[in-house]
Amino acid sequence: MRIDMGGHLPKEAVSWTASTSTLFMLPVYKPVIQYYKPSPLNDVCMNRDVLRQSLIAVLSKCPLVFARVTAQPDRSLVLEYSPENSNNPVLEFHNASVSYAELEARGFRLSDVRANELNMPAEDSMFTESFESPLLKFKVSFLSDGGIALYSTRNHVLFDGNALFSFVSNWARCTRMLAQNQAPIPSEMSLVQCLNKAGSPKPAEITVDTTQAQSGIVAAIKHAMGPNNMRSCVFSIAAAEIKRLKQQTMDSGLLRQGEWVSSNNVLTAFIAHHVTRANMDACVYERGPWVVYNSLDMRRLLGLPLRGIGSPLFTTNCLVPYDELMDAKHIFQVAYRVRKCVDKCTNSYLQDANDWIAASYKELAKDGIHEPWNHISFAMLDSNARNLGVSCMDKIPVYDADFGAGRPEMVRSLDNISNYIIALPSPQSDAYHLHVCLESLAMDALMADPGWNNLCSLMCDS
DSSP states (O other): OEEEEGGGOOOTTTTTEEOOGGSSSSOOEEEEEEEEOOOHHHHHHHSSSHHHHHHHHHHTTTTGGEEEEOOOTTTTTEEEETTTOOOOOOEEEOOOOOOOHHHHHHHHHHHHHHHTTOSSSOOOOOOOTOOOOOOOEEEEEETTOOOOOEEEEEETTTTTHHHHHHHHHHHHHHHHHOOOOOTOOOOOOOOOOOOSSSSOOOOOOOOEEETTTTHHHHHHHOOOTTEEEOEEEEEEEEHHHHHHHHHHHSSOOOTTTTTOOOOHHHHHHHEEEEEEHHHHTSSSOOOOOOEEEEEEEEEHHHHHTOOOOOEEEEEEEEOOOOHHOOGGGHHHHHHHHHHHHTTTHHHHHHHHHHHHHHHHHHHHHHHHHHSSGGGGGEEOTTTTTSEEEEOOOOOOOOOOOOSOOOOOOEEEOOOOHHHHHHEEEESSSSSEEEEEEEEEHHHHHHTOOHHHHEEEEEEOOO
């Protein structure tokens, strides 16, 4: 059952637009899936009618989700409202033959998502001139034993991880109210907005290639490998272990008076040490220094709504010497390097970066570049180079979406980007769940690493 939510376009939204100042990230689709264990309350709180009505209520406060991406005559990019949109949000229902117990016993494998049609058809990751893909789609699969799988896919121009999970949590809260015969009162999901000014310097973390289209850029930065050679796993590491490593870093003598490191800095250093070494030990990459990238949410630093719709992300880059990566005793030094790179991202630096990408479409267009958004990419996506991306999402409400029968038991990212690790909080926030995507040989080497296994336990395999 598929429901096009376009009939519920808020009238007050018609003709509104949002400029590129709100669209920091590239137009790629990012899917996730949340699993809910069987419960008699699922029939009451997560049935078709209740979910549909509560989603309508939430969308009424998020009119931008009904927009379409449109290229302007000056080659700038905007999100526009129109009652004739053909790419409105979609809610789909599915009765699955697989049970929650079976999925759990097999470790919530990604292969089971595809085999049991718990996902939705993959969107083209890049826009064409038609711009007809919905910005947001959901699929609710009712499992055979009463469990539920909630699949979400959203376009990154409008939804980063923070925005998506905040949206789903808002939807869940409205569902609980509706199931209790209360009128749902959704939170205001304000749009992240930034001031726009021209002339800011291009940040080093972003690359522009005007000699080829996006398909060529993607092909050029994708590491050559055999078919079906990617492997995605989820590992768990106790928050107490990261706290211990953080304290050891603070006591190492590396930090000057007043300096500090965060848990995320230390976690990034730990991941960098083991994952880069696994890649080199498995001969997937030649030995040498690596650039370690961290995703950074700009909301707090730029004074933006902390739960607002948008994608104000940036990546910091840190060049780590080979010898520091290979020797575990240098993890503290790597953590310190990561901290110093993050410190560079002051409010003014991030504002300049946001201003640059907001103005870049028009500037490229002046030089005769068509579809300029297809010529911009983040350097960390170049998997030919020794690049490692780490995204720590421990402050994001990943497990807050309680529709009335309890929070999800497992959340899995369906990203398939090599050497990109997403760190999500555990349901009890007492551990980090590390979503690791590597080439198979590198994953084998990582899983054979005693230092990794001493602190990390395997939760899910491909």
